Structures are given as structure tokens and as C-alpha cells.
Amino acid sequence: MTAAAIAEARRCRSAHCHGPDGRPRHLADERLVCPGCAERGRADIAGLARRYVSLRMSLRYRGGQGERISGPGFGSNSPVRDAALSCMDEMTAWATLTDQKVREAMNWRGRPYNLMRPAQALVAASQSLLTVWHRALIYEPGVTAVDGSLRLRVRADQILGWSKLVHRLPAPCPYCDTLTLVRDDGQDYVRCTSCRRAWQQSEYRLFVRMLVEEAAR
Numbered sequence: 001m002t003a004a005a006i007a008e009a010r011r012c013r014s015a016h017c018h019g020p021d022g023r024p025r026h027l028a029d030e031r032l033v034c035p036g037c038a039e040r041g042r043a044d045i046a047g048l049a050r051r052y053v054s055l056r057m058s059l060r061y062r063g064g065q066g067e068r069i070s071g072p073g074f075g076s077n078s079p080v081r082d083a084a085l086s087c088m089d090e091m092t093a094w095a096t097l098t099d100q101k102v103r104e105a106m107n108w109r110g111r112p113y114n115l116m117r118p119a120q121a122l123v124a125a126s127q128s129l130l131t132v133w134h135r136a137l138i139y140e141p142g143v144t145a146v147d148g149s150l151r152l153r154v155r156a157d158q159i160l161g162w163s164k165l166v167h168r169l170p171a172p173c174p175y176c177d178t179l180t181l182v183r184d185d186g187q188d189y190v191r192c193t194s195c196r197r198a199w200q201q202s203e204y205r206l207f208v209r210m211l212v213e214e215a216a217r
Contacts, residue, residue: 013143020177041146044153051156055084
């Protein structure tokens with residue numbers, strides 16, 4: 001295999017990675033996930049325990065008031081309640097399986113999760129994965145953790161009403177040249193989810209116009 005073919009094969013394994021060419025980013029070392037996806041996964045995993053608790057609290061009522069904590073839709077027989085319970089079960093299953101795989105890859109030994117409460121299992125999985133995050137990404141369990149944590153975070157945020165409409169823009173970032181520019185609904189600025197820089201929408205329109213004019217030459 002040629003050096004070019006090897007470099008082409010060494011791309012981020014995350015299913016949600018998009019580089020400048022719309023394909024997963026190239027990798028510079030032995031890890032299976034690029035730095036951007038690793039950082040996103042780190043944040044997602046760290047926040048899963050908080051989302052689990054929020055989902056659990058959304059199923060309860062404020063004492064004496066009969067008022068639902070998270071507004072309408074969380075009644076005892078509602079689809080939203082069923083979705084919250086299902087998401088909590090999936091979070092616990094993800095935490096147990098993912099941490100088990102990473103522990104096997106790292107040759108760790110620890111307390112079996114069947115002796116823990118679900119929330120404890122989720123917190124323990126988050127902590128152990130974050131502790132060895134960069135090492136674990138060498139192995140397939142690290143890739144699975146990145147994509148699984150993103151899917152669970154998005155699902156939980158939708159159920160809790162935390163997610164917002166985000167418009168994905170077609171032009172590449174003027175700074176890092178990745179196809180990761182977005183605009184939050186109702187905002188007048190554009191931001192890059194890769195390099196974290198932001199521009200006014202008028203600046204973005206000017207940039208797009210320059211790209212169109214350059215392509216037409």
C-alpha cells in the first residue's frame with residue numbers, strides 16, 4: 001500500500017465527522033478519532049449523568065402543587081414520559097456496556113455494574129472513560145463511546161426540550177476550512193463548531209459572495 005493510500009485510510013472513525021471535503025478528517029496519530037470529535041465526545045459523556053438526573057426529575061411533580069416540573073406532556077400515560085423512561089434505560093445500558101469494553105481493552109478490574117444503581121453506573125462510566133479518554137480512543141470502544149454519547153445526548157435534549165433549531169450552512173469556515181458553519185435559529189451571527197470562531201451574518205454573506213465570484217471565474 002502506498003503512502004498516499006495509507007494516509008487516505010487514516011481518517012476519523014466517528015460516523016459524525018465531517019472535514020473540509022465533507023468526509024471524515026485525517027488522523028495524525030494512532031488514535032481512531034480526530035481531536036474535534038474526541039473533545040465533543042468528552043463533553044457529551046461528561047454531561048450524560050446530568051441529563052439522566054434531569055430526565056428522572058422530569059417524571060416527578062412538585063410537592064402539593066400538582067405542577068409538572070418540565071411542563072405539559074409528562075403525564076403518567078404520555079408518550080413523552082415513555083420516551084424519557086426509554087432514554088434513561090438506554091443511557092444505563094450504554095454506560096454499562098461501554099465502560100465494560102473500555103475496561104477490557106485497558107485490562108482494568110472494577111466493581112460489577114449490576115451491584116450499582118443506574119445513576120451510579122452512568123456516573124462511574126463517565127468518570128472512567130474521561131480518566132483514560134485519550135488512551136481509550138486507540139481502541140474501537142472509544143469510537144463507539146463517541147458516537148453513542150452523541151446519540152444519547154441529542155435524544156435526551158429533545159425529550160427535555162433543551163435542543164434548539166440549528167441551521168447548517170453550506171460554505172466552509174473562513175478560518176479552518178471545514179464544513180462546520182452553523183447559525184442558531186433567531187441569531188444574527190454564524191459560528192464554526194470546529195474552531196469555535198464566529199462572524200456576523202453580514203460577514204458570512206460577503207464571504208459566500210466572494211466564493212461564488214471566485215468559482216465563476
